[in-house]
Amino acid sequence: MSAVTTVLPSSRRVRLRAALASLALALLAGCAWIPFLQVSRFDPATEQNLAELRPAVSAAYAGFAQDPLDTTALASVRGRLDDALAHERTKGEANRRTTRQLELILATFDRDLASRRGGPPWSAAAVANARENLEEAFDIALRTERAKRR
Amino acid sequence: MAGGWKEWLDERITAGKKIARDEIVDLVASAKQDSNEFLRRQGRKLERYLGQLAAGEITVDEFKTLVRQLRTLIELEAEEMGTRAAVRAQQLAEDITRLILGQLLRRL
Numbered sequence: 001m002s003a004v005t006t007v008l009p010s011s012r013r014v015r016l017r018a019a020l021a022s023l024a025l026a027l028l029a030g031c032a033w034i035p036f037l038q039v040s041r042f043d044p045a046t047e048q049n050l051a052e053l054r055p056a057v058s059a060a061y062a063g064f065a066q067d068p069l070d071t072t073a074l075a076s077v078r079g080r081l082d083d084a085l086a087h088e089r090t091k092g093e094a095n096r097r098t099t100r101q102l103e104l105i106l107a108t109f110d111r112d113l114a115s116r117r118g119g120p121p122w123s124a125a126a127v128a129n130a131r132e133n134l135e136e137a138f139d140i141a142l143r144t145e146r147a148k149r150r
Numbered sequence: 151m152a153g154g155w156k157e158w159l160d161e162r163i164t165a166g167k168k169i170a171r172d173e174i175v176d177l178v179a180s181a182k183q184d185s186n187e188f189l190r191r192q193g194r195k196l197e198r199y200l201g202q203l204a205a206g207e208i209t210v211d212e213f214k215t216l217v218r219q220l221r222t223l224i225e226l227e228a229e230e231m232g233t234r235a236a237v238r239a240q241q242l243a244e245d246i247t248r249l250i251l252g253q254l255l256r257r258l
Contacts, residue, residue, distance in 0.1 A: 101226055108222050115215055125202050126212035129195070133219040140226045 040094040042148040049084040050145060054138035056080060057109065058131045064112070064122040074113060081106045101141040108137070155197070158204030162257050170253045174200075177245050186235045188227050189242060192220050196246070210258045217250050 060077040063070050085106055088099040112130065116122060122130070156175055163171040178200070181193025196217070203213045221243050228239040 097229055100229070104222050104226055108219060111218070112215055115211065119211055122212060123208050125207040126209070126216065129199065129202075129208075129216050130219060132195075133216065133223055137219075137223055137226055140223070140230065144230060 040091065040098070040148055042145065043091070045087065046084075046098060046145050047142065049080075049087065050138055050142045053077075053080060053084060054135055054142070057105070057134050057138070060109075061112070061130045061134060062127055064116045064130070065124060065127045067121045069116065078109065078113075081109060097144055098141060101137075101144060105134070105137050105141070108134070155200040155204040159200075159254075163254075170249065173245075174249050174254060177242075177249055181242055184238060184242075186231070186238065188231075189224075189235070189239060192224060192242065195220060196250070210255070214251065214255055217246060221246050221251075 056077050060074055063073060081102070085099070085102045088095055088102050091099070159171050159174060178193055178197045181196065182190055184190050184193065199208065199213055199216050199220075202208045203210070208216070224239050224243045224246075228236045228243070231239055
């Protein structure tokens with residue numbers, strides 16, 4: 001900077017300092033926004049999606065004991081899961097946990113449905129256990145979302 | 151049938167693989183005694199599934215599906231746990247993969 005101050009006329013020095021100060025302020029302001037942007041905010045739409053999908057997915061698993069499968073009802077639940085996941089993905093990296101949770105739930109649903117399609121109707125015990133597990137998965141996701149209120 | 155699954159395991163895991171049988175019994179016992187309620191619950195569920203499989207109430211394919219669901223649940227919850235519990239959850243998930251989905255299901 002000393003070389004600059006000796007070579008440049010005073011008016012240009014002032015303009016250079018102003019430009020450097022503006023740049024520093026812009027950088028500081030930019031950095032200050034990063035943590036703010038990465039905080040995931042509570043989303044009532046997400047809470048509603050999860051709360052409504054919990055019984056819907058559980059009911060879909062109850063249908064795994066039936067033969068034939070109600071493919072229309074299953075496709076509808078699958079579509080709602082897809083829509084809910086698409087909504088989470090719009091919220092970016094800060095919402096990574098909820099997005100990941102829904103990805104895991106959707107992958108489980110797809111895997112189990114494929115398994116059921118390739119085999120006989122599930123036993124009553126298997127259906128009861130699976131419903132318990134999926135309901136617990138939604139409970140975990142709901143707890144994650146509600147914790148964002150704090 | 152909750153207690154009968156150990157004898158059922160004995161019939162399926164030969165003496166040469168006794169270690170695997172003991173490891174599965176230890177896995178269930180250790181999960182059921184964990185200080186974290188979530189992990190204890192998964193241990194109780196795993197024991198229930200083994201009992202139902204031994205009693206013929208669920209098929210091998212259904213058992214596999216349920217154990218995979220347990221592993222997914224542990225993965226979901228581990229993100230929300232404190233560091234120590236998360237490490238135990240990770241260990242439980244790995245043990246389920248190795249002992250139940252790997253060694254046990256290969257013999258059924």
